[in-house]
Amino acid sequence: DQQVKQNSPSLSVQEGRISILNCDYTNSMFDYFLWYKKYPAEGPTFLISISSIKDKNEDGRFTVFLNKSAKHLSLHIVPSQPGDSAVYFCAADTGNQFYFGTGTSLTVIP
């Protein structure tokens, strides 16, 4: 039962353009959402989060949008840089555990 879904396994974007990574969830009890970035052979690194009481959170080049009615969140990276190439996981928090999506592999082309 995949409660958090990332339907795009991969995404390629030109350097300098915007990267948009999407995530859908099914459980309306989730109250906190996070994005993690993962390089091969390393653990996930926390990137940005958003509480369910907000619809947008911005941190430098990274912005997360939350649409509760659609149960959808997205991560925008602008401008995209080659160093952003990694696998991005969205996660939803119930308080006790995180549910992770299956990840989207982002490639930023120089």
Add this chain to the structure above:
Amino acid sequence: NAGVMQNPRHLVRRRGQEARLRCSPMKGHSHVYWYRQLPEEGLKFMVYLQKENIIDESGMPKERFSAEFPKEGPSILRIQQVVRGDSAAYFCASSDFTDTQYFGPGTRLTVL
């Protein structure tokens, strides 16, 4: 402030042996979480522990798997009588009283 530490980074076991994975949380963190990542899959929650207590083990297989977080020392994930299907990357994360979890580098278990 050192991050979450996991050891070993790579572990090879033959079928039937025991695997012990260790996790030292970030300094000041009293919450530890274990996740498993199978090939081509996302991270799956296994267990959530606080010092000397298992809070939520709903993601842990009922047999052969156990976890502890003693008063002193690292958290241990133990897999007894390993099988090939246990081959995966096992990640530990820690947190303080906030919701953000910080992950270790993972232990890659290979069962021959």
